[in-house]
Amino acid sequence: xxxxxxxxxHLVMGMTNKKSLKCEQHMGHRAMYWYKQKAKxxxxxxxxxxxxxxxxxxxxxxxxxxxxxxxxxxxLHLHALQPEDSALYLCASxxxxxxxxxxxxxxxxxxxx
Amino acid sequence: xxxxxxxxxxxxxPEGENLVLNCSFTDSAxxxxxxxxxxxxxxxxxxxxIQSSQREQTSGRLNASLDKSSGRSTLYIAASQPGDSATYxxxxxxxxxxxxxxxxxxxxxxx
Numbered sequence: 361x362x363x364x365x366x367x368x369x370h371l372v373m374g375m376t377n378k379k380s381l382k383c384e385q386h387m388g389h390r391a392m393y394w395y396k397q398k399a400k401x402x403x404x405x406x407x408x409x410x411x412x413x414x415x416x417x418x419x420x421x422x423x424x425x426x427x428x429x430x431x432x433x434x435x436l437h438l439h440a441l442q443p444e445d446s447a448l449y450l451c452a453s454x455x456x457x458x459x460x461x462x463x464x465x466x467x468x469x470x471x472x473x
Numbered sequence: 474x475x476x477x478x479x480x481x482x483x484x485x486x487p488e489g490e491n492l493v494l495n496c497s498f499t500d501s502a503x504x505x506x507x508x509x510x511x512x513x514x515x516x517x518x519x520x521x522x523i524q525s526s527q528r529e530q531t532s533g534r535l536n537a538s539l540d541k542s543s544g545r546s547t548l549y550i551a552a553s554q555p556g557d558s559a560t561y562x563x564x565x566x567x568x569x570x571x572x573x574x575x576x577x578x579x580x581x582x583x584x
Contacts, residue, residue, distance in 0.1 A: 366516075391570055402562055402574035403517070416571065450516055459504040459566050464517040 364465035366451050372471045375441060381468050383434040383451030392434040393462065394426060395450040403450055409434060441472045475500045477575040479563060485581045490553050494578045496546040496563035506565040507572070508537050508548050517562065520548070553582045 364385045373379050383392065391410045395403035408416035409428040423445075425437040434451055448467045454460040476499045486492050496506070505524050509517040521530045521537040523546070529538040536549040546563055560579045564572040 364516075393570070400577075402564075402577055403572075405571055408570055410570065448514070452517075454570065459570065461505075461507060461519060461522045462570075462572060463519060464509075466516040467514075469514065 364451055364453055364463055366465040366468050368468060370469045374473050378439045381436040381449055383465055384432055385453040386432055389453035389455050390431060391454045391456060393452040394436050397448045397450055443472050446470055446472045475573045477573050479575040479578045481578060483579040485583060486553055487583055488553060488555060491551050492553055494548040494561050496575050498544045498565060501541045501544055503565045503567050506539055506546050506563060509562045510559040511562060512559050555582050555584055557582050
């Protein structure tokens with residue numbers, strides 16, 4: 361298996377809802393990433409997990425809560441989001457954490473009403 | 474702070490044309506540089522990775538070059554096809570695992 365999968369593909373939620381995004385890879389990669397991408401802009405790094413430990417948090421608001429239950433799975437828990445959080449959320453993985461090629465999933469299109 | 478710029482922001486070419494996409498960066502202390510393509514509303518597809526010690530990489534009709542001293546990378550696409558239409562992003566890392574992305578070039582290849 362040489363791909364990163366993300367579920368769901370689309371998500372619509374209200375500002376009071378709690379939802380989760382899921383990312384999975386079975387390539388044996390030890391680093392996993394969450395990015396946020398607004399329309400016509402490049403992706404912005406949110407979090408990095410290295411060997412299942414959070415290594416980078418790019419000052420992301422606490423309404424976004426990442427979780428890495430095991431080396432293959434990465435979740436992003438969402439709570440009390442704002443309409444401006446609507447974006448494409450991308451997950452990526454890389455073999456190790458230091459400068460390796462990153463492989464991206466198809467993304468989850470999130471709309472906050 | 475590393476800044477990565479891609480020029481032009483948009484490009485339209487006729488099918489069959491050879492073309493070059495440019496990526497410029499301000500800090501030459503990079504570890505590697507990666508080129509991606511992104512179709513509208515989709516994820517990123519990795520095209521080529523160039524390590525800092527390399528000058529170029531080739532994959533099929535694609536050739537990417539890297540000149541650290543001048544802070545430039547180019548992506549050459551030979552014999553362009555309508556299926557090449559997408560946004561192309563360069564991204565680099567100075568070490569660690571944080572990618573800095575360029576501003577992107579939106580390519581349209583017309584029949």
